[in-house]
Amino acid sequence: MPSSVHKVLIHGENIIRHYSLLPSRNKDYKRYRLDHSRKCSRVSTNEDVFHTLLYTSDPYITSLRKSYRKMSKELLDEAVNVLNLS
Structure with missing residues (x-):
């Protein structure tokens, strides 16, 4: 029996149990395929998606990315009063 089959x-x-903890990247795959890949052939599309998935899953490269802060907006006085009533 070949070692790979064994x-x-x-x-x-054990392999499935180990990798079941990893998150699913289906949404990322779809977005990268539609928006960030060449559409001239399946090979080039899959190559671009694969490279994008590689560099987005690398912790070091991800740590270099700028974090975007959400702009916080203050509530109007009427909204605060309504929230305090409940």
Whole structure:
């Protein structure tokens, strides 16, 4: 039996259990495929998506990215009064 088949058959459960903790990136894949890849061929599209997924999952590169702060808006006095009534 080839070693790769042995690994899948015997140790497959452990591999699946280990990688089940990773988040699903389906939404990211779809967005990167639609907005950030070449559309001339499937190979180039998948290559672009793969590269984008690689650099977005790297913790060091992600730490270099600027964090965007949401602009906080203050509530009107009437809104504060309504919230205090409840």
